[in-house]
Amino acid sequence: MKEIQDIVEAFTRHTAEGKQTALATVVHVEGSSYRRPGARMLVSEDGLLTGAISGGCLEGDALRKARLAMSEGKPALVKYDTMDDDDAKLGVGLGCNGIIHILIEPINLSLPNHPLALLQKVVSQREVALVVTLFSLHDRKGPQPGTCYLNQSGEEVITPALPGFFLPLLKPDIQETRHNLVSSTKSYKQDQNKFTAFLEVIQPAPxxxxxxxxxxxxxxxxxxxxxxxxxxxxxxxxxxxxxxxxxxxxxxxxxxxxxxxxxxxxxxxxxxxxxxxxxxxxxxxxxxxxxxxxxxxxxxxxxxxxxxxxxxxxxxxxxxxxxxxxxxxxxxxxxxxxxxxxxxxxxxxxxxxxxxARRNAGFLRDKQESIHAQSGAPAVHPITSCPA
Incomplete structure (x- = not known):
């Protein structure tokens, strides 16, 4: 929650100064990575960064892509494949062994429910929030709806970016996620449309x-x-x-x-x-x-x-x-x-x-499974398919 709080505060400052911004979010990870889905970073047009999407390795390249997304005025899905031996050529050198998908959303202040507006609502209330981020792994060059849904305190905020025909598909998973309070990743297909949704549960800070x-x-x-x-x-x-x-x-x-x-x-x-x-x-x-x-x-x-x-x-x-x-x-x-x-x-x-976090606070070196393997804490489920 602190990362989101810092991002909201930075966004308020940048907006007051007339700066354009973009939000970078880790939306899906295959294998291992430094940060998991839900990690965020705010980028200002003059290169100021708030939050983090990696241990400092991806930020420079993400900054360049965020500026491009700002200039084009549309979201972009960026893929970093650290399982490829040629990854060092990108200059990121993560030292991890995974594929990280990052969604970059330029913030359009003319839209009342842009991604940062939704995050502002999240931090303004001490209530559990469910945020849905929709993206397309199938067609990276196609539309990327992005942060498009918020459920908090019994109220829903649905942005125009959410395709109307996908909401009925999302509803059962939204209800399940609200009930279990466990973040999940789901994939959906209807006709030629294929999207992946990251349904994120955000708890208030202690x-x-x-x-x-x-x-x-x-x-x-x-x-x-x-x-x-x-x-x-x-x-x-x-x-x-x-x-x-x-x-x-x-x-x-x-x-x-x-x-x-x-x-x-x-x-x-x-x-x-x-x-x-x-x-x-x-x-x-x-x-x-x-x-x-x-x-x-x-x-x-x-x-x-x-x-x-x-x-x-x-x-x-x-x-x-x-x-x-x-x-x-x-x-x-x-x-x-x-x-x-x-x-x-x-x-x-x-x-x-x-x-x-429901962890035993032991030494990580003694952990047999991966660092992010869950022990009863909120988890990100593997992608599952939803029939058309």
Whole structure:
């Protein structure tokens, strides 16, 4: 989500300065590549790049092709075949072993629902979004509809670029994708028309609600900002919980545990961290958080503290289900050998990322399958055919 946020912000600046722009999107990958479908990069007419479609190898060539697309005023599908030994002649030298298809869409501001307008809608709401990008692998020189559909908050945005006769074919896959919240790639054929659709699920960025305003929370807030994650800092001490101490936090609250939830919006992407160094405050917050459908609750402190808290809650008569316990991480963080506040922040944020991505946070060198092989996380399915 941070990449999309950065692209939207850059687009706003470029538009205010009267610059023409184009959006480059990785729409399909065969084999391995540095970035996967959904990676985006905004290109301005004067060569400024925001986002990335590779590790820096494709950007130069994509910039030239983006300028050409801007001058011609129509989308272009570009193919990079890194399985070809002659790939080095292109000057990209990816070191990967795959075929990357990148769709370049010049932004026409006269169209109300151009690709960046759709992305602006995506970032403006904290709701899951489904974006459909339509392209033709069969006829690379033919029409490339591009980013042409958005489904968010129960509303649909359908652009004129989406061929009307394809919408009925897309509808079942749109419904399935919305239900499963798993990105997919599908191919469609009707008469002589062949298109491939990348149905992309875009989740809102996580929000970290950090209970505790000590000095050890400062690096957590700052590092979360680098990831594009919003932060809310809460503490019962007015001299600690101040905006001056946490200028990078989106919200700073002085509140008792029972006052927190009424002042914070909680959804499926809200993370809670209990860092108050106050046992009773943490216990009161944990009591309130356990019944909520949260993906992660992190508790700072030793395992004995965590065990004591859970024992006390059970003694109160609170029934702790396996589902509730599975989202509680205490002691919080990955075992990185962290000692300093900055290292602990790195450990905690890395664990949160692993949990949200449903990964085990092991060493990549020990991974038997490819890096991007899925472990229950949102996946890109192989292309399947839809009969005419």
């Amino acid at each position: 929000v970290l609600v950090i209970c505790g305003a000590g000095n050890d929370v400062l690096p957590l807030v700052n590092m979360a900002g680098l990831l594009g994650w919003a932060t809310v800092v809460v503490d019962g001490r007015a001299n600690y919980a101040t905006q001056e101490r946490f200028p990078n936090a989106q919200q700073v609250l002085v509140a008792k545990p029972e006052q927190v939830l009424s002042q914070v919006r909680v959804d499926q992407n809200t993370i809670f961290l209990l860092f108050t160094h106050n046992y009773n405050y943490d216990l009161a917050m944990l009591r309130l958080l356990l019944p909520l459908p949260l993906p992660y609750v992190g508790v700072l402190g030793p395992k004995k503290k965590m065990e004591r808290m859970l024992d006390e809650l059970q003694e109160e008569g609170l029934t702790l289900t396996e589902s509730q316990l599975s989202k509680v991480f205490g002691p919080v963080g990955l075992d990185l050998g962290a000692e300093t506040s900055e290292e602990i922040a790195l450990s905690v944020l890395a664990e949160i990322k692993a949990v949200l």
